[in-house]
Amino acid sequence: xxxxxxxxxxxxxxxxxxxxxxxxxxxxxxxxxxxxxxxxxxxxxxxxxxxxxxxxxxxxxxxxxxxxxxxxxxxxxxxxxxxxxxxxxxxxxxxxxxxxxxxxxxxxxxxxxxxxxxxxxxxxxxxxxxxxxxxxxxxxxxxxxxxxxxxxxxxxxxxxxxxxxxxxxxxxxxxxxxxxxxxxxxxxxxxxxxxxxxxxxxxxxxxxxxxxxxxxxxxxxxxxxxxxxxxxxxxxxxxxxxxxxxxxxxxxxxxxxxxxxxxxxxxxxxxxxxxxxxxxxxxxxxxxxxxxxxxxxxxxxxxxxxxxxxxxxxxxxxxxxxxxxxxxxxxxxxxxxxxxxxxxxxxxxxxxxxxxxxxxxxxxxxxxxxxxxxxxxxxxxxxxxxxxxxxxxxxxxxxxxxxxxxxxxxxxxxxxxxxxxxxxx
Amino acid sequence: xxxxxxxxxxxxxxxxxxxxxxxxxxxxxxxxxxxxxxxxxxxxxxxxxxxxxxxxxxxxxxxxxxxxxxxxxxxxxxxxxxxxxxxxxxxxxxxxxxxxxxxxxxxxxxxxxxxxxxxxxxxxxxxxxxxxxxxxxxxxxxxxxxxxxxxxxxxxxxxxxxxxxxxxxxxxxxxxxxxxxxxxxxxxxxxxxxxxxxxxxxxxxxxxxxxxxxxxxxxxxxxxxxxxxxxxxxxxxxxxxxxxxxxxxxxxxxxxxxxxxxxxxxxxxxxxxxxxxxxxxxxxxxxxxxxxxxxxxxxxxxxxxxxxxxxxxxxxxxxxxxxxxxxxxxxxxxxxxxxxxxxxxxxxxxxxxxxxxxxxxxxxxxxxxxxxxxxxxxxxxxxxxxxxxxxxxxxxxxxxxxxxxxxxxxxxxxxxxxxxxxxxxxxxxxxxxxxxxxxxxxxxxxxxxxx
Numbered sequence: 001x002x003x004x005x006x007x008x009x010x011x012x013x014x015x016x017x018x019x020x021x022x023x024x025x026x027x028x029x030x031x032x033x034x035x036x037x038x039x040x041x042x043x044x045x046x047x048x049x050x051x052x053x054x055x056x057x058x059x060x061x062x063x064x065x066x067x068x069x070x071x072x073x074x075x076x077x078x079x080x081x082x083x084x085x086x087x088x089x090x091x092x093x094x095x096x097x098x099x100x101x102x103x104x105x106x107x108x109x110x111x112x113x114x115x116x117x118x119x120x121x122x123x124x125x126x127x128x129x130x131x132x133x134x135x136x137x138x139x140x141x142x143x144x145x146x147x148x149x150x151x152x153x154x155x156x157x158x159x160x161x162x163x164x165x166x167x168x169x170x171x172x173x174x175x176x177x178x179x180x181x182x183x184x185x186x187x188x189x190x191x192x193x194x195x196x197x198x199x200x201x202x203x204x205x206x207x208x209x210x211x212x213x214x215x216x217x218x219x220x221x222x223x224x225x226x227x228x229x230x231x232x233x234x235x236x237x238x239x240x241x242x243x244x245x246x247x248x249x250x251x252x253x254x255x256x257x258x259x260x261x262x263x264x265x266x267x268x269x270x271x272x273x274x275x276x277x278x279x280x281x282x283x284x285x286x287x288x289x290x291x292x293x294x295x296x297x298x299x300x301x302x303x304x305x306x307x308x309x310x311x312x313x314x315x316x317x318x319x320x321x322x323x324x325x326x327x328x329x330x331x332x333x334x335x336x337x338x339x340x341x342x343x344x345x346x347x348x349x350x351x352x353x354x355x356x357x358x359x360x361x362x363x364x365x366x367x368x369x370x371x372x373x374x375x376x377x378x379x380x381x382x383x384x385x386x387x388x389x390x391x392x393x394x395x396x397x398x399x400x401x402x403x404x405x406x407x408x409x410x411x412x413x414x415x416x417x418x419x420x421x422x423x424x425x
Numbered sequence: 426x427x428x429x430x431x432x433x434x435x436x437x438x439x440x441x442x443x444x445x446x447x448x449x450x451x452x453x454x455x456x457x458x459x460x461x462x463x464x465x466x467x468x469x470x471x472x473x474x475x476x477x478x479x480x481x482x483x484x485x486x487x488x489x490x491x492x493x494x495x496x497x498x499x500x501x502x503x504x505x506x507x508x509x510x511x512x513x514x515x516x517x518x519x520x521x522x523x524x525x526x527x528x529x530x531x532x533x534x535x536x537x538x539x540x541x542x543x544x545x546x547x548x549x550x551x552x553x554x555x556x557x558x559x560x561x562x563x564x565x566x567x568x569x570x571x572x573x574x575x576x577x578x579x580x581x582x583x584x585x586x587x588x589x590x591x592x593x594x595x596x597x598x599x600x601x602x603x604x605x606x607x608x609x610x611x612x613x614x615x616x617x618x619x620x621x622x623x624x625x626x627x628x629x630x631x632x633x634x635x636x637x638x639x640x641x642x643x644x645x646x647x648x649x650x651x652x653x654x655x656x657x658x659x660x661x662x663x664x665x666x667x668x669x670x671x672x673x674x675x676x677x678x679x680x681x682x683x684x685x686x687x688x689x690x691x692x693x694x695x696x697x698x699x700x701x702x703x704x705x706x707x708x709x710x711x712x713x714x715x716x717x718x719x720x721x722x723x724x725x726x727x728x729x730x731x732x733x734x735x736x737x738x739x740x741x742x743x744x745x746x747x748x749x750x751x752x753x754x755x756x757x758x759x760x761x762x763x764x765x766x767x768x769x770x771x772x773x774x775x776x777x778x779x780x781x782x783x784x785x786x787x788x789x790x791x792x793x794x795x796x797x798x799x800x801x802x803x804x805x806x807x808x809x810x811x812x813x814x815x816x817x818x819x820x821x822x823x824x825x826x827x828x829x830x831x832x833x834x835x836x837x838x839x840x841x842x843x844x845x846x847x848x849x850x851x852x853x854x855x856x857x858x859x860x861x862x863x864x865x866x867x868x869x870x871x872x873x874x875x876x
Binding site for chain 2: 201204205208209211212215216218219221222223225226229230232233236239240243246247254390393394397398400401402404405408409411412415416418419422423425
C-alpha cells in the first residue's frame with residue numbers, strides 16, 4: 001500500500017508536469033500573443049517583372065496584440081499578394097522540412113461545377129481565397145514551432161523589408177533538387193516502415209478527397225438542374241391560373257412558391273462551397289505530408305550512402321593491409337599486370353585511407369544524428385497533424401450534415417406552403 | 426310513358442345471351458327511370474343502330490322541361506358529392522395474366538355493388554380485359570352522343586418500348602380503368618346506360634365488334650352528312666372551346682416539365698449513388714474517421730432511396746392524370762363539335778322551312794321542331810356535363826397537386842432525419858474523445874484505479 005501510494009503520487013506528478021509542458025508549448029505559439037486576420041481584398045494594377053501591365057489582387061493583413069492593455073492597441077496592417085504568400089510558404093518548406101507545412105488555398109479554381117466561375121478575379125473566388133489565406137496564417141501562427149519563426153513575424157509586420165529579409169536567409173540554396181529527391185525515393189534500401197505507411201496513407205487520402213471533390217461538383221450540377229426546372233411550374237401555374245375561376249388564386253400563389261423553390265438552390269450550393277474548401281485544404285495537406293516523407297527518404301538515402309561508402313573504404317583498407325584482393329578492382333588488375341606497388345606507396349595510400357575513414361565515420365555519425373533528429377521531430381509533428389486532421393474533418397462532416405438539414409427544412413417549408421395553396425384551390 | 430311490352434333497361438341490340446339474363450319478375454317499371462331513356466331517345470331516336478330501341482314519344486316541350494328539372498336535381502346531388510346518395514359502386518382490381526396460344530393479355534376484376542333495381546343482383550363480379558372497356562366506351566359514345574364520355578388510358582403501346590406486362594404499367598392502367606368506370610357510375614345518365622349494365626353484369630360480353638365498328642362509322646357519317654355549317658357559335662360554347670384549347674396546352678407543358686424533372690432527378694440520383702460510395706472507400710483508409718465517413722455514406726444512400734420513391738410517384742400518379750385529362754379534353758371537344766353540328770342542322774332546316782313557308786305557305790314541319798328539341802337537349806346535357814367535368818377537374822387536380830407536394834415533403838423529411846441521426850452519432854463520439862484525452866482525466870482515472 002505504501003508503495004502503491006508512492007507510485008500513484010509519482011504518476012500524478014508526471015502527468016502534472018506533462019500538462020504544464022503542454023501549456024508552456026501552447027503559450028509559445030504566436031497566436032497567443034498576436035491576433036491576426038485577412039480582412040479585405042483589393043484589385044491593383046501595376047507593372048510586373050517583364051514590365052507589362054497586369055491586374056492582381058492584394059489582401060489586407062491586420063494584426064493586433066492579444067493582450068488587452070489599458071491603451072487599446074492600434075492594429076497594424078499591410079497588403080500582401082498571393083505570390084508573397086507563396087514565397088513565405090516555400091521558405092517554410094525549406095527551413096522546416098520535418099514539419100507538415102499548412103497549405104495555401106488553390107491558385108486557380110478547380111473542381112468547379114458549371115455555375116461557379118473559374119475566373120481568378122471573380123469576387124466569389126477572391127472572397128473564398130481571402131478566407132483560405134487567413135486560415136493559412138492562423139494555422140502557421142498556432143503551430144508550436146513555426147509560429148516562432150522570425151521571417152513569419154516580419155511577413156506580418158514589415159511590408160517593405162520582408163522580401164529582402166527572406167531572400168537573405170539564403171533558403172533558396174537549400175532547396176533539394178527534384179532529381180535528387182526522386183532518385184532517393186527509388187534507391188533507398190531500408191525506409192522507415194512508419195514513413196512508408198504514412199506516404200501510402202497520404203496517397204490514399206489524396207485519391208479519396210480528389211474523387212470526392214470531383215463527384216461533389218457533378219452532384220451539385222445535377223441538383224441545380226432539378227431545382228431550376230421546378231421554376232417552370234411557376235410560369236405554367238401562373239398562365240393556367242388566368243383561365244381558371246375558383247382554382248386561379250391557389251394556382252397563382254403556388255406558382256410563386258415554385259419560383260422561390262427554384263431560386264433557393266443558389267444559396268444552398270454557395271454554402272456548400274465552404275465544405276469543399278475544407279476538404280481542399282486537406283487535399284493540399286497531403287502534398288505537404290508527402291514532402292516530409294520525401295525529405296526523410298533523402299536523408300535516409302544519404303545515411304545509407306555514407307554507411308555504404310564507409311564500408312567500402314574499410315574494405316579497401318583491409319585489402320591494402322593484408323594484401324588480399326577480395327573484390328575485383330581495376331587497380332588490383334593493373335598492379336598485377338604492371339607490377340606491385342612499392343611498400344612506400346602502400347603506406348601512403350593506407351594513411352590517406354585512414355584519414356578518409358575517419359572523416360567517413362564522422363559523416364556517418366552526423367548523418368545518423370540528422371536522421372534520428374529528423375525522425376523524432378517529424379514524427380511528433382505527424383502525430384499532431386493526425387489529431388488535427390481527425391478533429392477538423394469530423395467538424396467538416398458535422399457542418400456538412402447541418403447544411404443538408406437546413407436544405408431539407410427549406411424544402412419542407414416551400415412545399416408546405418405550396419400544399420396550402422393547392423388545398424385552397 | 427313507358428311501353429310495357431319491349432324489354433326495357435337491358436340492351437336489345439341482339440345480344441341474346443344478355444337478354445337471357447333477365448328475370449321476368451325484375452322487369453318492373455319504375456316511374457322515375459324512364460327519364461334517362463327519354464334523354465337517350467330524344468337525342469338519338471332518329472339514329473340507326475341505337476341499342477336501346479324503345480320507341481317513346483318525347484318531342485313535347487313538357488317532357489323536355491321535366492327533363493331539365495331532373496337534371497338540375499341531379500346536379501345538386503352531385504354537388505354534395507356525398508356517398509349517401511350513391512347507389513352504385515364499381516371497383517377495378519386484381520389484374521391477372523392470361524396466356525393462350527393466340528395471345529397473351531391481362532384481365533381485371535370488375536366488382537359492382539348496387540341497390541338499383543336495374544340490376545338483378547346486389548353484387549356482381551366479372552373479369553374484363555382492355556378490349557371490353559374499349560367496347561363499352563364506343564357503345565357509350567354512340568348511344569349517348571350528347572354526353573361527355575370519360576377517357577380510357579392509351580390503347581396502343583409500342584411493343585418494343587413499353588413492357589405491357591410490367592407491374593408498373595399494369596398498375597397505372599388499372600387505376601385509369603377504375604377511374605373510368607367510377608366516372609361512368611357517378612354520371613346520372615351514363616350510369617343507367619344498358620351497355621354499362623351489361624358490362625358490369627354479363628358473364629360473357631358478346632361484343633359483336635364488327636357491328637360496333639359499323640355503328641361508329643354510321644354515327645359520324647350521320648353527323649357529317651347533313652353538311653350544315655354553323656353560322657354563329659354561341660358565346661358560351663365558344664369560350665368553352667377556347668378554355669379547352671388553352672387548358673390542353675397547359676397540360677402539355679406540365680407534362681413536359683414533369684418528365685424533365687424525372688429525367689433530372691434520375692441523373693442526380695446516378696451521381697448521388699457514386700457520391701455515397703466514395704465516402705465508403707475513403708472510410709476504408711481511415712481509423713478515427715471511419716465511422717463518421719461510413720455514417721455520411723449511409724445518410725446519402727437513405728436520401729437516394731427517398732429520391733427513388735419521389736420520382737416513382739411522379740411517373741405513376743402525376744403524369745397519368747395529366748394525360749388522361751388531355752384525352753378528356755379531346756372527348757369534350759368532340760362533343761362540342763357534335764353540338765355545333767346539331768345546331769347547324771336545326772338552323773339550316775329552319776331557314777329552308779321558313780323560306781318555303783314564305784313561298785307557298787307550307788307550315789314548318791314537325792321535323793324542324795324536333796331538331797330544335799334536339800339542340801336544346803344537347804345544350805342542356807352539355808352544360809350539365811361541363812359543370813360536372815369542371816368540378817371533377819378541380820377535385821382531381823387539387824388531389825394530384827396536393828399529392829405532389831406531400832411526396833416532396835415526405836422526401837425532405839426522410840432526408841432530414843437521415844442527416845439528423847448522423848449528427849447525434851458524430852457529436853456523441855466527440856464528447857467521448859474529449860473526456861478521454863484530458864490530462865487531468867487521465868490522472869483521476871489512474872488515481873482511482875490505484876486506490
